[in-house]
Amino acid sequence: MSRRSIDAARLLGRISALGDIGRDGDGRLVRLAASDTEKLGRDQFVAWIRDAGLELAVDRIGNIFGIWKPDDVTDGAPLLLGSHIDTVIGAGIYDGCYGTLSGLEVIETLKTEGLAPSRPVVVAAFTNEEGVRYAPDMMGSLVYAGGLDIDTALAAVGTDGTILGRELERIGYAGDYPPGFLKPYAYVELHIEQGPILEREGIPVGAVEDLQGISWQRVTITGDANHAGTTPISMRRDAGHAAARVVTFLRDRAKSSNTPTVATVGCMSFEPNAINVIPSRATFTVDLRDPDEERLREEEAALADFLESLSAEEHVGVSVERLARFEPVKFDEGIVTLIERAARDRGLACRRMTSGAGHDAQMIARIAPAAMIFVPSIGGISHNTKEYTADEDLVAGANILLDVVRELATEGTPA
Amino acid sequence: MSRRSIDAARLLGRISALGDIGRDGDGRLVRLAASDTEKLGRDQFVAWIRDAGLELAVDRIGNIFGIWKPDDVTDGAPLLLGSHIDTVIGAGIYDGCYGTLSGLEVIETLKTEGLAPSRPVVVAAFTNEEGVRYAPDMMGSLVYAGGLDIDTALAAVGTDGTILGRELERIGYAGDYPPGFLKPYAYVELHIEQGPILEREGIPVGAVEDLQGISWQRVTITGDANHAGTTPISMRRDAGHAAARVVTFLRDRAKSSNTPTVATVGCMSFEPNAINVIPSRATFTVDLRDPDEERLREEEAALADFLESLSAEEHVGVSVERLARFEPVKFDEGIVTLIERAARDRGLACRRMTSGAGHDAQMIARIAPAAMIFVPSIGGISHNTKEYTADEDLVAGANILLDVVRELATEGTPA
Numbered sequence: 004m005s006r007r008s009i010d011a012a013r014l015l016g017r018i019s020a021l022g023d024i025g026r027d028g029d030g031r032l033v034r035l036a037a038s039d040t041e042k043l044g045r046d047q048f049v050a051w052i053r054d055a056g057l058e059l060a061v062d063r064i065g066n067i068f069g070i071w072k073p074d075d076v077t078d079g080a081p082l083l084l085g086s087h088i089d090t091v092i093g094a095g096i097y098d099g100c101y102g103t104l105s106g107l108e109v110i111e112t113l114k115t116e117g118l119a120p121s122r123p124v125v126v127a128a129f130t131n132e133e134g135v136r137y138a139p140d141m142m143g144s145l146v147y148a149g150g151l152d153i154d155t156a157l158a159a160v161g162t163d164g165t166i167l168g169r170e171l172e173r174i175g176y177a178g179d180y181p182p183g184f185l186k187p188y189a190y191v192e193l194h195i196e197q198g199p200i201l202e203r204e205g206i207p208v209g210a211v212e213d214l215q216g217i218s219w220q221r222v223t224i225t226g227d228a229n230h231a232g233t234t235p236i237s238m239r240r241d242a243g244h245a246a247a248r249v250v251t252f253l254r255d256r257a258k259s260s261n262t263p264t265v266a267t268v269g270c271m272s273f274e275p276n277a278i279n280v281i282p283s284r285a286t287f288t289v290d291l292r293d294p295d296e297e298r299l300r301e302e303e304a305a306l307a308d309f310l311e312s313l314s315a316e317e318h319v320g321v322s323v324e325r326l327a328r329f330e331p332v333k334f335d336e337g338i339v340t341l342i343e344r345a346a347r348d349r350g351l352a353c354r355r356m357t358s359g360a361g362h363d364a365q366m367i368a369r370i371a372p373a374a375m376i377f378v379p380s381i382g383g384i385s386h387n388t389k390e391y392t393a394d395e396d397l398v399a400g401a402n403i404l405l406d407v408v409r410e411l412a413t414e415g416t417p418a
Numbered sequence: 419m420s421r422r423s424i425d426a427a428r429l430l431g432r433i434s435a436l437g438d439i440g441r442d443g444d445g446r447l448v449r450l451a452a453s454d455t456e457k458l459g460r461d462q463f464v465a466w467i468r469d470a471g472l473e474l475a476v477d478r479i480g481n482i483f484g485i486w487k488p489d490d491v492t493d494g495a496p497l498l499l500g501s502h503i504d505t506v507i508g509a510g511i512y513d514g515c516y517g518t519l520s521g522l523e524v525i526e527t528l529k530t531e532g533l534a535p536s537r538p539v540v541v542a543a544f545t546n547e548e549g550v551r552y553a554p555d556m557m558g559s560l561v562y563a564g565g566l567d568i569d570t571a572l573a574a575v576g577t578d579g580t581i582l583g584r585e586l587e588r589i590g591y592a593g594d595y596p597p598g599f600l601k602p603y604a605y606v607e608l609h610i611e612q613g614p615i616l617e618r619e620g621i622p623v624g625a626v627e628d629l630q631g632i633s634w635q636r637v638t639i640t641g642d643a644n645h646a647g648t649t650p651i652s653m654r655r656d657a658g659h660a661a662a663r664v665v666t667f668l669r670d671r672a673k674s675s676n677t678p679t680v681a682t683v684g685c686m687s688f689e690p691n692a693i694n695v696i697p698s699r700a701t702f703t704v705d706l707r708d709p710d711e712e713r714l715r716e717e718e719a720a721l722a723d724f725l726e727s728l729s730a731e732e733h734v735g736v737s738v739e740r741l742a743r744f745e746p747v748k749f750d751e752g753i754v755t756l757i758e759r760a761a762r763d764r765g766l767a768c769r770r771m772t773s774g775a776g777h778d779a780q781m782i783a784r785i786a787p788a789a790m791i792f793v794p795s796i797g798g799i800s801h802n803t804k805e806y807t808a809d810e811d812l813v814a815g816a817n818i819l820l821d822v823v824r825e826l827a828t829e830g831t832p833a
Contacts, residue, residue: 196648197645197647197648198645198647198648198649198650199648199649199650199653200648200650203653215647217647219693219694228802229798229799230612230613230774230775230798230800230801231680231682231684231705231707232612232613232630232632232680232705232707232773232774232775232776233611233612233613233614233615233773233774233775233798233800234613234614234680234774234798235613235614235615235678235680236669236672236673236680236681237673238614238618238798241669241682243665243683243684243686244665244666244669244683246662247661247662247663247665247666247669247683248662248666250658250659250662251659251662251663251666254651254656254659254662257651258651258652263650265646265647265649265650265651266651267646267656267694267695267696268658268659268662268697269646269658269688269691269692269693269694269695269696269697270688270691270692270693271658271686271687271688271691271697271700272686272687272691273684273685273686276684276685276686276687277684277685278634278684278685278703278705278741279634279682279684279705280682280684280801281682281684282683282684282686285686288693290646290647290693290694292646292647326693358647358648359645359647359648359649360645360647360648361647383644383645383648383649383653384644385645385648386645386695387643
């Protein structure tokens with residue numbers, strides 16, 4: 004079988020070139036959504052879309068689309084590929100960019116080989132996936148899928164006090180197309196794993212069959228600020244100690260279970276935060292994730308029960324604020340099977356896996372069959388300048404995407 | 419027996435008047451050492467010293483002395499009374515000021531009643547007891563007792579970037595006397611308890627026989643920042659979780675022992691402190707106190723052992739920085755007995771107790787027999803606008819001081 008592969012040098016060169024755009028004075032990569040540096044990244048992506056002879060479209064939330072629509076397609080609903088090109092502060096060069104540029108690469112390759120698709124193939128860069136500057140994250144794909152009103156999204160106020168809609172206008176990416184103007188036939192997103200599993204197991208390709216549900220809560224515990232020297236242990240209402248008990252409870256519970264549940268306390272602050280004062284207030288976040296909705300609810304309930312008993316035992320006040328909640332997402336079995344088959348055909352080991360992170364794919368899965376392809380992240384490191392995936396793995400992943408797209412673009416149904 | 423008492427109205431009036439000096443825009447009492455507002459407090463105290471006909475002296479570290487030295491005293495070494503008039507941010511009106519103004523009140527009362535002391539009686543307001551603006555705390559009395567070089571102390575840089583020596587000059591309280599210019603015969607300090615014990619037990623007078631040793635350490639735990647969603651629990655090096663284990667260890671240990679040991683984690687911070695990132699660093703303080711030096715060392719050793727095993731179990735780095743260390747102080751048994759007798763003679767219940775907080779008395783105890791008298795703090799609250807001691811208790815404490823001073827000022831030896 005004469006099977007084309009993607010142009011590895013072109014893909015790797017573009018990943019590297021895009022990674023050079025938006026460096027700050029310390030050399031850190033910072034392309035926050037709708038910022039001046041992100042505009043430069045968008046301009047580069049748009050230039051490549053035009054170079055590839057694709058039709059450009061920008062919707063009202065700033066999502067960028069490169070559309071390959073041969074005149075003789077029989078089905079109007081496009082096969083959508085994509086990811087995002089905004090970054091966190093001090094980002095690596097792969098997160099989002101790899102999937103976006105691979106989508107473009109795959110389309111160019113298929114154009115060149117003269118494929119006659121049954122439907123348009125489109126690459127998208129979704130706005131504000133990271134959510135660093137504006138909340139919520141995955142905003143562009145969420146709006147696209149109809150999960151968030153466009154006007155509400157455009158009115159989002161940034162951590163720097165800016166308004167997203169005005170920033171999009173300012174940088175020239177407030178488009179005219181209504182979000183959702185292309186109803187996808189299917190969606191495939193290629194991404195670095197951002198976790199350690201593929202590297203640890205020595206497997207180059209992950210066929211992502213589901214995505215963890217996420218529960219974010221902020222817990223505030225209130226006690227009494229009192230003198231650290233003069234207040235006997237038995238008379239204390241120590242909010243800091245109570246918070247520490249929650250952290251160890253969550254860890255002990257996750258560690259002793261056989262489930263893939265993960266629990267993380269990432270933010271913590273004490274008040275008055277003085278060395279010789281018993282903390283009167285401790286505020287912390289709880290990030291719970293599980294690919295099974297029922298189990299995620301059980302974990303939330305177990306935390307709530309623990310907080311209730313803690314409040315009684317430690318004589319502290321406890322309040323909980325829900326910050327975010329996404330149900331687990333099941334990806335499309337047909338596409339996952341296609342990914343496995345493509346890996347097998349190229350002689351690459353592949354495993355089914357769960358995405359621990361959130362991705363645009365979970366939003367588009369609301370309106371179309373979707374799945375993801377993962378490649379290994381060295382050390383599981385992401386959102387960090389040390390983020391790294393070997394060139395060989397990047398190329399292999401893009402070729403798997405190529406093969407899956409060739410199937411989906413020409414077949415009658417997505418499995 | 420015709421025994422005079424102090425002028426309750428005068429004392430209470432002065433406590434109230436001094437408490438009105440140094441209010442910020444929100445009504446909070448803020449008289450940080452050597453600040454503009456503390457200058458106003460100093461000026462008022464100096465005015466009262468002059469009103470009382472006492473000799474004024476200010477030493478190089480800014481300690482203020484009101485000296486009653488009748489011409490016919492037989493012993494040059496003075497009986498020293500005192501405390502401090504600097505405050506924390508958002509202070510109550512009693513901490514320090516009560517003891518300072520009671521010392522002045524007692525001298526005025528004894529002068530008025532025509533006592534002929536064997537030695538001078540002096541009231542002191544020591545500079546920078548609180549240590550909020552300049553470190554270390556209890557600085558004026560420490561310098562006075564020879565525990566800290568005067569030039570080093572004057573060069574202290576404040577949290578606001580100021581230099582203590584220059585600030586003392588600026589506010590007119592850089593005196594000429596060398597610290598320690600008066601070698602005390604004995605020292606007595608009256609203070610609010612700042613803890614809950616006297617109120618809880620319904621006892622109006624505490625005869626303070628010792629003062630807890632204090633060990634302050636800053637612990638830094640380092641792990642790996644990783645994605646909260648994609649990193650299995652078994653692969654985490656979570657600095658925040660490790661820090662929480664230290665907090666619960668300290669509490670469990672203190673709670674299960676029969677000793678008066680107290681352990682407090684007052685400060686805590688996580689890095690990067692992001693909801694979806696496993697903490698790579700946790701920094702926190704440990705405040706350990708015990709009236710027994712050997713036991714305090716055991717507690718320090720137990721913490722060190724725990725941190726070592728924690729480092730191995732959790733695969734985290736641990737570093738410890740010693741911030742402060744004071745050995746426990748034993749006060750003078752003779753003066754403590756005098757305090758007990760004075761309480762008994764006035765029909766007041768009295769208990770021996772340990773000071774949980776640091777006080778100027780612990781520094782002066784290095785160079786002279788010293789002890790303290792405590793009165794109840796409602797709810798044990800201090801360093802807080804809610805700090806409160808009933809007028810009746812304030813007056814009773816000052817009368818105990820009066821009786822003790824009458825004895826010590828006229829006797830040949832301090833018991």
